[in-house]
Every structure is written in C-alpha cells, then in structure tokens.
Amino acid sequence: MKETFKVKEVGLSNRRSFLKISGLAMAGTALLFTGCSDDDDTGTNNNNQMPGIRNGVFDFGGGDNGILTYAYALEQLEADFYTRVVNGNTFGSTFNTDEQAVLADLYHHEVIHREVLKQAINTAVNNNQQQVLPNLNFDYGALNFGNRSQVLEIAKKLEDTGVAAYNGAGKYLESAANLTLAGKIVSVESRHASVIRSLINPDDAFFAANDVVEPSTGKNIAREPSQVLNEIEDMGYIQTAFTANYLS
Amino acid sequence: MRLKIWAISKRLLLQITFRNQPLNFTTMNLIKFIESFTDDNALRQNASRRQSLGQLGTIGKKSLLAAMPTGLLTLLLVPQKSAAATTLTTTADNNSPTDALRLALLLEYLDSEFYQTGLDTNGLIPAGRDRDSFTKIVNNEYGHINTLVQALGGTGSPNYFEKPEFDYTAGGLFDPFNNYDQFLALSQSFEDTGVRAYKGQSPNLISKPEMLQAALQIHATESRQAAEIRRLRGAKGWIQGNNRDGLPPQAQPVYNGEEMATQAGVNTAQVNNTGGPAIPSIAGTEAFDEPLTREQVLSIAGMFTPVNPLE
Numbered sequence: 001m002k003e004t005f006k007v008k009e010v011g012l013s014n015r016r017s018f019l020k021i022s023g024l025a026m027a028g029t030a031l032l033f034t035g036c037s038d039d040d041d042t043g044t045n046n047n048n049q050m051p052g053i054r055n056g057v058f059d060f061g062g063g064d065n066g067i068l069t070y071a072y073a074l075e076q077l078e079a080d081f082y083t084r085v086v087n088g089n090t091f092g093s094t095f096n097t098d099e100q101a102v103l104a105d106l107y108h109h110e111v112i113h114r115e116v117l118k119q120a121i122n123t124a125v126n127n128n129q130q131q132v133l134p135n136l137n138f139d140y141g142a143l144n145f146g147n148r149s150q151v152l153e154i155a156k157k158l159e160d161t162g163v164a165a166y167n168g169a170g171k172y173l174e175s176a177a178n179l180t181l182a183g184k185i186v187s188v189e190s191r192h193a194s195v196i197r198s199l200i201n202p203d204d205a206f207f208a209a210n211d212v213v214e215p216s217t218g219k220n221i222a223r224e225p226s227q228v229l230n231e232i233e234d235m236g237y238i239q240t241a242f243t244a245n246y247l248s
Numbered sequence: 249m250r251l252k253i254w255a256i257s258k259r260l261l262l263q264i265t266f267r268n269q270p271l272n273f274t275t276m277n278l279i280k281f282i283e284s285f286t287d288d289n290a291l292r293q294n295a296s297r298r299q300s301l302g303q304l305g306t307i308g309k310k311s312l313l314a315a316m317p318t319g320l321l322t323l324l325l326v327p328q329k330s331a332a333a334t335t336l337t338t339t340a341d342n343n344s345p346t347d348a349l350r351l352a353l354l355l356e357y358l359d360s361e362f363y364q365t366g367l368d369t370n371g372l373i374p375a376g377r378d379r380d381s382f383t384k385i386v387n388n389e390y391g392h393i394n395t396l397v398q399a400l401g402g403t404g405s406p407n408y409f410e411k412p413e414f415d416y417t418a419g420g421l422f423d424p425f426n427n428y429d430q431f432l433a434l435s436q437s438f439e440d441t442g443v444r445a446y447k448g449q450s451p452n453l454i455s456k457p458e459m460l461q462a463a464l465q466i467h468a469t470e471s472r473q474a475a476e477i478r479r480l481r482g483a484k485g486w487i488q489g490n491n492r493d494g495l496p497p498q499a500q501p502v503y504n505g506e507e508m509a510t511q512a513g514v515n516t517a518q519v520n521n522t523g524g525p526a527i528p529s530i531a532g533t534e535a536f537d538e539p540l541t542r543e544q545v546l547s548i549a550g551m552f553t554p555v556n557p558l559e
Contacts, residue, residue, distance in 0.1 A: 079521070083521060083523060083524040086524065086525055087523075087524060087525075102485075104525070105484065105486065105531070105534065107524065107525070107527075108527045108528065108531035108534070108535065109486070109531060109534060109535035111519060111521045111524065111527060112511075112514075112516050112519045112527065112531060112532050112535040113535060115514060115516075115519045116511045116512050116514045116516065116536075117512075119512050119513055119514045120512040120513075123512065123513060163468050166464070166468075167461065167464045167465050167468055168461070170450070170460060170461065170464045171457035171458075171460050171461050171464075173454075174454075176451035176454055179450055179451055179454060179460075180447070180450065180451060180539060181511070181512055183446075183447040183450050183464070183467065183537075183539070184447065184511070184536040184537055184538065184539070185535075185536065186464070186467070186468060186471075187443045187447060187467060187468065187470075187471040187537040188471070188486055188534070188535055188536060188537055190467075190468040190469075190471035190472050190475070191471050191472070191474065191475035191485045191486050192475075192485070192486075193472060194471070194472035194473075194474075194475035194476050194485060195475050195476075195479060195485040198476060198479060202377050203376065203377050203380060204380055205380045205381050205383070205384030205385075207381070207472055207473075207475070207476045208384055208385075208388065208469060208472045208473065208476070212472075213388060213469050213472065214391070215387065215391070216391055217391040217392075217394065217395050217465075218387065218388030218389065218390070218391030218392045218395070218466065218469055219391065219392075219395065219462060219465035219466055219469060220465045220466075220468035220469045220472065221465070222461055222464070222465050
C-alpha cells in the first residue's frame with residue numbers, strides 16, 4: 001500500500017507550514033491528518049528542535065540541523081533518481097554519448113552530496129542515529145527511464161527545484177560553515193540545471209530561461225522550504241512519510 | 249629609462265618610462281606582468297599581439313625586461329613584497345556586508361562590459377546559441393548591477409562607485425575581441441571567478457538575510473552562466489580538480505583550490521554507492537565549488553582593472 005504525505009499550510013498567525021501525513025491513500029483521495037506538535041504555539045524557538053521521530057514520523061527539526069536534513073532529503077531524492085537513470089537497461093541507447101557523460105557525472109555528484117550531508121548531520125548530532133533522517137524510499141510511478149525526454153524533464157525539475165531550495169534556505173542557516181557547505185553544493189546544482197536544460201534545448205538561452213532566472217534582476221528564483229516541499233509532494237516520488245514542522 | 253614609484257591609496261604604483269613611453273604598473277599587475285614571462289607558452293601565444301600594442305610600441309616585454317639592469321629588476325621586485333604585506337593587513341577588516349556587495353559590484357561591472365563589448369563587436373560572437381546565451385548573460389549582469397546598487401543604497405550612496413576602466417587585454421596578454429576562443433576563455437574565467445567570489449562572500453552577509461538571499465540568487469545565475477559558457481567551449485559544465493580546461497596559465501588562480509577532496513569530514517574520493525556504478529575519485533572535486541577569498545578575487549580582477557576602485 002502506498003504511503004503518502006501531504007503538505008498543508010495551517011496556522012496563518014505563525015506563518016509556519018506543516019507537513020501532514022496520510023497513512024492511507026485510496027483511489028486518489030488522500031486522508032489528511034492535521035495535528036500539531038505540542039509546543040507549536042508556545043513560543044518555543046524552532047531552532048532548538050532536533051531532527052527525530054515525533055508522533056511516529058520523522059521530523060526534520062529546526063535551525064541548521066533542520067535545514068541540513070531538508071537538504072539531505074532532497075539530495076537523497078536526486079541521488080536515487082540518477083542511480084536509476086544510469087542503471088537503466090537502455091541507458092546506453094536512450095542517451096547519446098554527451099548525455100550519458102552528463103548524467104553519469106550528475107549521478108556521481110548527487111551521491112557524493114548525499115553522503116557528505118549525511119556526515120555533516122551525523123557530526124552535528126554526535127552520531128545519534130535517532131536524529132539522522134533514515135534512508136527514504138522512492139517510487140517513480142509511470143516514469144519510463146528508457147524515455148529520454150521524460151528523464152531529462154524530471155532531471156530539470158529536480159535540479160531547478162534544488163537550486164531554488166538552497167537559495168531560499170541559506171538565510172535560515174546560522175553557522176557560516178554550514179552556509180559555505182550549502183554554497184559549495186548549490187552552485188554545482190545550478191551548473192547541473194543549466195546543462196540539463198541545454199540538453200533539452202540548446203538554443204534561446206534556455207539554460208537560464210525566465211521561469212528560473214528573473215529577467216529584470218538576473219536572480220535565480222528562490223523558494224521557501226514549505227513551497228519546495230509542496231512541489232516535491234506533488235511530484236509524488238518520496239514514499240516515506242516525514243514532517244517539517246520547525247523549518248524557518 | 250626612468251622609473252617612478254609612488255604610493256596611491258596604500259598601493260605602490262610604478263611607472264617605467266621606456267623610449268618616452270610611460271608604462272604604468274600597480275603592484276598587482278606588475279606581479280602578473282612578471283609572472284607572465286615565466287611561461288613560454290603564453291609568450292608564444294601572445295608574441296604577435298604584443299607587437300601591436302601601442303602601450304609597448306614595438307618593444308617586446310621580454311626584451312624590455314631583459315634590457316633592465318639587474319638592480320632595477322631588484323627594485324621592481326622588492327616593493328612587491330611589502331605591498332603584498334600591506335594588502336593583507338589592510339583588507340583583514342573588509343568583511344562587512346557593504347564590502348561584500350562592493351566586491352560583487354566590481355565583478356559585475358567587469359563581466360557586463362566584457363560581454364557588451366563582445367556583443368557590440370561585429371562578427372565576434374556567432375549567431376545562434378552563442379549569441380543568444382551572451383545576450384541573456386549580459387542582461388542578467390545588468391540586473392545584478394541594479395540589484396547590488398540598490399542594496400548599497402543607490403547611486404547617491406557613499407558606498408556606490410562607478411564602473412572603472414577595464415583592460416581586457418590584461419596589459420597585452422589577451423586579445424579577446426579579435427579572437428573568439430579567447431573571448432570564450434576569458435568569459436569562462438570571469439564566470440567561474442564570480443561563482444567562487446559570491447560563495448566566499450556569503451558568510452559576510454549572514455547578518456543580512458535579504459542581501460544574503462539576493463547574493464545566493466545571483467550566485468546561482470552565475471553558476472548557470474559558467475556551465476553554459478564552459479559547454480560552449482566544449483568543456484564539462486563543472487570544474488574537475490583544479491583543471492583550467494585549456495585556459496591560459498594566467499587563469500590558474502581561478503581554479504587553484506578547486507581540487508579540494510575533503511568535505512564536511514568526508515573524503516569524497518572514497519564515496520561508494522550500493523546498487524550503482526562505481527564513482528571515480530575525481531568526481532568529488534567536481535561536486536563542490538570552492539570559495540575564493542576577497543584577496544584572491546581582487547588579484548584576479550586586478551589583472552583587468554588598472555586602477556581598482558576597491559583598493
């Protein structure tokens with residue numbers, strides 16, 4: 001049985017978003033549980049909330065650890081996706097030589113990002129495994145890994161989303177070291193996004209089209225964690241339930 | 249030959265008059281100038297262009313330097329050390345948000361004028377993907393300039409400074425507006441420098457969330473642009489080790505340090521993935537871009553900025 005999660009904006013007064021879990025999904029209708037953790041509205045500093053299980057579901061926590069865990073979840077998704085791409089039975093015939101080289105590099109990079117973020121979190125939580133996001137499960141549904149345009153479109157979506165996510169999350173980091181680590185990763189994600197886009201369409205400056213780079217400011221878009229998690233939820237690839245009640 | 253040395257704004261400026269033609273050097277581009285003679289390949293590549301430089305007349309730089317008495321060479325090299333020491337001590341405090349934004353503005357000025365000049369040079373940038381990309385890139389850079397100037401308080405702010413004069417030949421080493429390969433090569437070095445520069449400055453903006461986010465957003469655009477230009481040159485979109493991908497040796501400072509293999513305590517050369525193909529040890533250096541310090545950025549930008557407004 002497929003386990004899904006839903007993101008829902010609640011509590012306008014505190015601007016926080018809450019990721020809600022549905023334990024069951026039936027015929028396209030998700031059941032939403034709208035519960036809050038006990039101290040949501042007591043003025044507790046979110047930054048002190050550690051990652052870990054709450055009400056039976058892993059929550060990213062708040063502060064730097066929460067942002068690192070959020071990034072770790074996104075990198076898990078990207079790494080899993082490209083692992084399946086390069087493992088595809090028809091990888092060598094679906095993509096030309098240049099595309100294979102690009103996708104293999106992206107596979108390498110995302111797996112390394114995932115492992116580095118995992119270690120950064122382990123260090124931050126003194127290797128307390130209760131506070132390290134577990135390995136997530138993924139399901140890509142009808143996605144055909146032997147279909148070039150389908151794979152490249154998902155890659156574009158994942159890379160553009162990753163860049164926007166890091167851009168929007170950086171300001172919530174308190175540690176300069178964590179900010180620098182995120183910065184080292186996001187520029188490579190942005191290089192990925194650019195190259196994937198140019199594989200889809202090499203012309204018309206599609207690498208920095210108006211949907212990702214604001215033409216009047218030249219700024220790549222930024223997305224708040226709640227927006228990103230909504231988009232990720234809509235993609236439907238992550239099967240493991242989690243919550244993000246204390247981000248930002 | 250006459251030699252004048254004087255100090256301008258904490259730096260030494262040297263003027264060598266040779267056959268009635270004054271040659272001005274700041275200490276930084278003097279260092280670059282002298283370093284350029286240590287690379288035979290650069291000399292070969294630039295031998296013909298040097299001869300056309302009005303600044304140097306018909307005198308090749310090497311012969312100019314060779315003609316100098318040893319004592320003069322010593323004199324040239326000695327102030328370089330003291331100036332470098334001065335730079336280190338005086339820039340240690342230049343880590344405010346304003347300093348970060350001003351450094352970024354200098355780079356955006358450097359980039360935008362370069363691309364605009366390229367686009368305005370008939371026959372330089374091929375129509376199609378290349379021209380579309382550079383048109384988009386220069387528009388992005390103008391947007392970045394506007395964003396930065398606003399963040400600095402507008403053109404009336406004492407933190408604002410106007411675009412300085414740039415010398416994209418770097419004192420005669422390059423000829424980018426007559427040679428598209430060189431134009432692309434310099435474009436790549438400017439973008440990769442920009443990526444690393446914004447990254448290096450981001451901790452200085454940590455107290456200003458809005459400015460930090462804007463800088464991160466610009467940083468991401470620079471990264472998109474860097475990858476596109478690298479691909480136009482036939483290179484990977486990302487930096488492997490400290491490989492400068494065929495750029496001239498003067499560009500090596502843009503790539504030094506990119507070979508970093510340890511990230512957050514992980515030796516990235518040894519990462520494996522259960523259930524997937526093996527990961528080459530070099531991939532970890534590609535997967536992370538490294539920051540440049542302010543001093544490193546100013547050194548690179550200084551090659552093209554005869555009078556640097558930030559120094």
